[in-house]
Amino acid sequence: MVWHIFKKDLGLMWRMALAVALVDFALAAILIKLAHFGSSPALRSLLDPIRFVGIFGTAVLIVAAVQQDAIPGMRQDWLARPIKRTDLLLSKMLFVAIMARGPIFLGDLVEGLAFGFSIESSLAAATSRNLWMFLAFDLPLLAFGTLTRNLTEAVVGGLAIMLSASSVIAMLNELYRGARWQETLRTGMAWVTQSITILVVLLATMIVLAFQYYRRKTMPARWTTGAASLLFVASLSMPWRPVFAVQQRFSQNPAVARSVTLAFEPGMGRFRDPSGLRRSDRNESEMIVPLPLRFSGLPDNVVLKADHSTVRLISVDGRAEDFTTVNDLEIRKDGSADGLVRDYHSIRFVAEDYNRIKDQRVRIEIDYSFTLLTLASSHGIPAVHGEQRTGDLGWCKTRFNSARTAVQLLCLAPGKMRNCATAFLEHAASGRRNPELSNCSPDYSPYWGQLQMDAVTRFGFGLPFRDPAGLARYPIDGSKIGESQIVVRLYKPQDHFTRRIMIPEIRLSDWVAGN
Amino acid sequence: MIRADNLWKKFGRHEALRGLSFSAPEGSAFALIGANGAGKTTTIKILMNMLEPTRGRAEILGVDSRRLSPRELEWIGYVSENQDMPTALTVGQYLDYLRPFYSRWDRDLEASVRRQLRLPSERRIGDLSHGMRMKMALACALPFRPTLLILDEPFSGLDPLVRDEFMEGLLQQAGEMTVLISSHELGEIDGVATHVAFIDEGQLLFEEAMSDLTGRFREVQVTFDRPAATPAQAPRDWLHVRAMGNVLAFVETRFTEEDLGERVRSAVGAVRRIDTQPMPLRSIFTALARSARDAAEMREA
Numbered sequence: 001m002v003w004h005i006f007k008k009d010l011g012l013m014w015r016m017a018l019a020v021a022l023v024d025f026a027l028a029a030i031l032i033k034l035a036h037f038g039s040s041p042a043l044r045s046l047l048d049p050i051r052f053v054g055i056f057g058t059a060v061l062i063v064a065a066v067q068q069d070a071i072p073g074m075r076q077d078w079l080a081r082p083i084k085r086t087d088l089l090l091s092k093m094l095f096v097a098i099m100a101r102g103p104i105f106l107g108d109l110v111e112g113l114a115f116g117f118s119i120e121s122s123l124a125a126a127t128s129r130n131l132w133m134f135l136a137f138d139l140p141l142l143a144f145g146t147l148t149r150n151l152t153e154a155v156v157g158g159l160a161i162m163l164s165a166s167s168v169i170a171m172l173n174e175l176y177r178g179a180r181w182q183e184t185l186r187t188g189m190a191w192v193t194q195s196i197t198i199l200v201v202l203l204a205t206m207i208v209l210a211f212q213y214y215r216r217k218t219m220p221a222r223w224t225t226g227a228a229s230l231l232f233v234a235s236l237s238m239p240w241r242p243v244f245a246v247q248q249r250f251s252q253n254p255a256v257a258r259s260v261t262l263a264f265e266p267g268m269g270r271f272r273d274p275s276g277l278r279r280s281d282r283n284e285s286e287m288i289v290p291l292p293l294r295f296s297g298l299p300d301n302v303v304l305k306a307d308h309s310t311v312r313l314i315s316v317d318g319r320a321e322d323f324t325t326v327n328d329l330e331i332r333k334d335g336s337a338d339g340l341v342r343d344y345h346s347i348r349f350v351a352e353d354y355n356r357i358k359d360q361r362v363r364i365e366i367d368y369s370f371t372l373l374t375l376a377s378s379h380g381i382p383a384v385h386g387e388q389r390t391g392d393l394g395w396c397k398t399r400f401n402s403a404r405t406a407v408q409l410l411c412l413a414p415g416k417m418r419n420c421a422t423a424f425l426e427h428a429a430s431g432r433r434n435p436e437l438s439n440c441s442p443d444y445s446p447y448w449g450q451l452q453m454d455a456v457t458r459f460g461f462g463l464p465f466r467d468p469a470g471l472a473r474y475p476i477d478g479s480k481i482g483e484s485q486i487v488v489r490l491y492k493p494q495d496h497f498t499r500r501i502m503i504p505e506i507r508l509s510d511w512v513a514g515n
Numbered sequence: 516m517i518r519a520d521n522l523w524k525k526f527g528r529h530e531a532l533r534g535l536s537f538s539a540p541e542g543s544a545f546a547l548i549g550a551n552g553a554g555k556t557t558t559i560k561i562l563m564n565m566l567e568p569t570r571g572r573a574e575i576l577g578v579d580s581r582r583l584s585p586r587e588l589e590w591i592g593y594v595s596e597n598q599d600m601p602t603a604l605t606v607g608q609y610l611d612y613l614r615p616f617y618s619r620w621d622r623d624l625e626a627s628v629r630r631q632l633r634l635p636s637e638r639r640i641g642d643l644s645h646g647m648r649m650k651m652a653l654a655c656a657l658p659f660r661p662t663l664l665i666l667d668e669p670f671s672g673l674d675p676l677v678r679d680e681f682m683e684g685l686l687q688q689a690g691e692m693t694v695l696i697s698s699h700e701l702g703e704i705d706g707v708a709t710h711v712a713f714i715d716e717g718q719l720l721f722e723e724a725m726s727d728l729t730g731r732f733r734e735v736q737v738t739f740d741r742p743a744a745t746p747a748q749a750p751r752d753w754l755h756v757r758a759m760g761n762v763l764a765f766v767e768t769r770f771t772e773e774d775l776g777e778r779v780r781s782a783v784g785a786v787r788r789i790d791t792q793p794m795p796l797r798s799i800f801t802a803l804a805r806s807a808r809d810a811a812e813m814r815e816a
Contacts, residue, residue, distance in 0.1 A: 001616065009614050014605050068601065074565035077600045077655075080593035082585035385574050 001084065001184070005091035009068050010099065012113055016064060020057035021103035027054050028107030032453065036397040038198070038408045052452070057293050058100050059141055063154045065095045066145030070166050072218040073149055085213045096138045108455035115395055115456060124448075125415035125455040132451045136198050143205040144322040146212040147222055157370050161229050170232045184243045184324045187307040188371065192243045193446030197235045198451075204228030240308050240324075243368045248496045250446050257372040257495040259297035261306070264503040268292035271344045271513045287354035290344035291364075293501070295331055298341060301375035303420060303440060303491045305333040308369040313362040316505070322355070323349060329368075330438060334424060335453035349508075354506045357508060364503040373420050373442065380485040383407045383425055383463075392418055392490055394459075404478070405468055409486050410460035417457040419443060420491045423478045427484045432475040437461055444493050467480045516541040516693045517562060517664060518639040521571035524557050524717075533717040534571070539695055539710065543671045546708035546725075547697040548796075550804055552719040554699035556597065559667045562695075564592060570743050576663060589617055592656030595667035596649065597615075602641030606651060610658075618661035624688070625658035632684050646677035646768055651683075654680060657688045665693050670700040678703060699795040714801070715807045725796075732799045737763040737779055738788040754806045761787075766794070766802040 010017070027050045030043050038044075068086055069078045078088070105451045112122025147152040159237050184193045211221035247253075271290035276515055296305060306329035314320045329345045345366075379396075384407070386398035394413025401408050409423060419441040426433050439461055465474050465481055476484050517539040524532040532554045539545035547555045562567040562575050564583040573580040576587045585816040600609060614620045629636070632650040643651060649669060656664060666685075670678050682703060685694075698704055704711075712722040714732075721728075735753075737743070743758040749765070763783065767775065770791065779789055794802075 075597045075599040294728040
């Protein structure tokens with residue numbers, strides 16, 4: 001009877017389903033049209049509104065499908081019919097899978113194929129994204145729909161949940177001033193927290209569906225939804241240590257970072273910008289203190305990324321105060337470097353905190369959570385009008401920016417892309433290079449695919465070769481750009497490990513960047 | 516066939532049912548009667564597992580109402596004035612939809628009921644009048660030849676013509692089926708019900724076979740040679756006692772031909788004449804409802 005109920009719902013809702021599908025197809029068409037550098041401002045301006053309308057339309061379609069045989073109340077005709085509850089539930093899931101998720105899946109698949117990716121990779125990317133979306137978005141919405149009788153109830157209920165959750169999040173943000181709250185979500189380990197939140201949502205979804213379809217207990221189901229919403233918000237604030245401990249278990253090559261050490265290197269002196277310009281580190285809300293560090297034991301061709309660091313300031317009377325930072329230290333060592341790497345760790349303080357402690361003598365302990373990424377592949381693409389397809393970068397193109405001061409590289413790839421890369425301009429004949437840029441926001445998740453907005457991921461760089469102000473000069477400038485290439489290096493995570501450094505008594509104000 | 520055992524139902528602080536018990540025998544046409552708000556619909560919703568009782572239990576087709584499954588529902592027809600059918604579907608589409616759920620659905624019977632009730636196949640359910648929707652509900656409840664038909668206020672808001680059509684449609688198909696009908700349209704039930712249960716404020720006042728009920732209720736007029744007076748201590752079986760000139764009138768609730776005269780004389784002394792008249796269900800209901808209301812007012816006072 002699953003198919004029979006599905007056909008009834010389809011007969012009732014095909015117009016709405018078609019309208020939502022058209023929006024989904026329109027979104028896919030725009031993404032295909034924009035491709036790498038599609039520059040139509042009208043199309044670009046349509047992208048976000050259409051995406052929003054598509055998501056909202058899908059949500060309305062799912063809720064409306066459930067409400068065709070609403071659960072709350074006692075007037076519905078189906079309650080007196082010999083309809084198996086399991087059949088009813090499965091028919092709604094089928095409707096969501098085919099009519100709500102199906103067009104999006106189709107759009108994703110066509111997008112991948114239109115970009116010339118293989119049927120296997122396009123299919124894998126579309127399946128992965130839509131499976132995640134089905135579990136994390138569609139099913140919870142279906143469960144939410146069972147709590148309501150009509151769309152008005154659903155909109156009011158949805159707004160109430162969103163407003164409550166936003167209020168709690170705003171309250172926690174205020175309480176933690178952005179320090180520890182949601183810290184894992186800004187790192188490559190966000191997948192651990194996201195997995196827990198998705199588990200919470202799925203568990204609540206199953207409980208609500210069981211309550212509604214097998215017991216018709218709307219009040220307990222609503223309470224479950226409320227409790228799960230709070231648990232969802234709470235699970236976003238997963239503490240760092242357990243998340244990192246989970247991540248360490250997934251280290252690809254745990255031995256590779258064993259020899260890495262670091263130490264405070266006061267001999268480097270205060271940070272001075274290589275350009276000789278006074279950097280404006282001070283703004284109204286924060287102050288940056290670059291501390292000199294020396295790294296040894298790093299293998300060649302690696303990126304060392306501090307995903308998280310806890311800076312503990314210990315005053316002379318023994319009082320300790322912790323400050324947490326994420327993703328603010330990245331060390332690169334290529335094959336040409338000697339054994340040691342020296343760099344500054346720019347620690348950001350809230351201005352108020354900095355002003356309170358800047359002239360005190362403090363000992364500093366820093367607990368680092370590092371990820372060592374090793375070079376996975378390297379690709380050279382002509383800097384001007386280049387086009388290249390590779391297995392791990394996808395389909396890449398290059399062009400000048402509109403001011404002709406930089407070269408842009410954009411790569412499209414089906415599914416999850418390796419998103420820790422560096423790039424630089426290289427003049428093949430002379431061997432000259434412009435400074436290397438990094439775009440390293442890795443996702444360390446071991447999953448196939450991920451929860452993402454689009455089945456085709458976009459990844460790129462803007463590599464400057466001319467300073468319009470004339471202050472900076474690049475080894476490769478406009479005259480050589482035609483004979484140059486962009487070298488892209490992709491890195492993959494190998495090991496996740498911790499280190500601690502102890503810095504003897506210093507004053508923070510002594511280490512603020514000089515000129 | 517149907518059994519309610521000490522059913523209680525609370526909505527917040529309001530007690531809709533207060534220990535209601537009754538049983539409808541197989542093959543009967545069992546009427547649940549009572550004023551608006553007496554608890555008839557709540558009882559039926561509990562029987563159909565649309566509501567859970569706060570306490571007590573109900574059995575339907577030998578199964579606890581809370582465990583009513585598609586297996587039992589395949590044998591139960593349900594028609595209610597509070598029944599939301601999918602308004603966007605046409606009459607024909609909805610019947611097409613329901614058909615596969617019932618293994619014993621009889622298409623010829625369906626066609627015959629549709630013809631008899633004059634239901635337009637192509638009309639959307641949402642565009643049907645109230646009366647047509649009730650007929651539609653009946654047309655959806657009969658073609659699978661249910662052994663139990665539950666009708667919750669089926670005549671509410673129907674004009675006389677539609678009522679007649681509805682009743683004709685029902686009676687022609689009734690056959691051996693057990694019918695539970697809740698209504699305050701007593702004129703319609705009068706010729707149909709074989710058993711009756713009277714509910715007031717969530718409690719059962721009585722439950723008995725219709726023949727027994729109509730047999731023991733009489734409108735009695737006692738004529739005196741002198742002006743009549745209401746007795747200070749009227750027998751408890753007399754309801755709605757009033758004096759008018761030389762006549763004392765009341766409703767006798769324990770009527771037997773043999774001992775009426777003696778009981779009257781022992782209560783009011785010598786009388787010239789005693790006249791009795793059988794009562795229709797409507798009058799019995801009115802007398803009982805008025806008596807229950809008076810008793811409640813006295814309790815409150």
